[in-house]
Amino acid sequence: MRIIVLAGIAAALIAAASCTPGGKTGAASQLKKTPFGSTADGTAIDLYTLANKHGMSAAVMNYGGIVVALKVPGRDGRIDDVVLGFDNLNGYLGTNPYFGAIVGRYGNRIARGRFTLDGVEYTLARNNGENALHGGLRGFDKVVWQARDVSTPGTPRVELRYLSKDGEEGYPGNLSATVTYSVTDANELRIDYLATTDKDTVVNLTNHSYFNLAGQGNGDILKHELQIDADSFTPVDAGLIPTGEPRKVEGTPFDFRQPTAIGARIHENNEQLIRGRGYDHNFVLRGGGGTLAPAAKVYEPTTGRVMEVLTTQPGVQFYSGNFLDGTIRGKGGKVYQQRYGLCLETQHFPDSPNHPSFPTVVLKPGERYQTTTIYRFSTAQP
């Protein structure tokens, strides 16, 4: 009898110890693996849900390394899913604009799908008019990754590996890529990217999550306030290829040095906004890349959610979801209208292989491509 009582007290103490200051969830951090259907050729796909002790969780699958759900608390403690996507695998297997996916080998565009490396011209799959976009016809967003639980005490982690063969989508070299997702008790989704090659190649990996901090499907992102740690951006031509000259943000609608509502200037008669149908531009980060530095911060006034983006990358593509057009029905039957999500894709600059003045994206045998991006969540009062 006495033993049972003591055991009961111990259980209560353990439960109390795992309670968050707000006492919202009381759950310990953990990784859970659940089946998530299979691809057309019968490959089984799993969903890895990484949860921390504050009730934040990220669900990631081994198809495309896609972040399927990202649940974070708001000001009042309510937890919402803040990324666009689908309820099941079939949604992702159909045409969709890279919801939550790992993008590779090359995030964003390479002009006319061509570049020259070591005197050899390479021709890539063209899947965006005359340009190559996001790695080609079957980029890293459409392949099955090998997943492994690499959790450490208190931090759930899943490692995804993919070997991209020499010549795949036109890129040279066997590229071995590893992407690790972690959810920390600091309410961070951390993404570590690693790649090695056996032949000179180009690489630019990123994640293409569409965020809506009011909750996915709950309206557009025009009232989200955005701040970007950039003094300049790379203007584009009509095909959204950088012209090559960085331009100061000062005095333009691209000045996000102070927090500004995304909708405040998006409709201005500005050639760059017209070309992008809104914001679809690479910002040159003040940190310059190489060390982890702040890239951007987003605040959603109704829920109080704040998302900070930190990265070791030199650039961030701010895409305001301009091409969403109401034809996609996503999670919970929500229809995604124009600008229902925003992307902050940390990366090297678009079309770098054709711009020697941009930071290099060349990876050689013996080198390690290694980058980290953190999406950190908190809340703020109005």
Ligand code: BGC
């Ligand atoms: C690009 C956009 C594109 C979107 C979806 C973004 O990274 O910059 O131009 O429409 O991805 O593919």
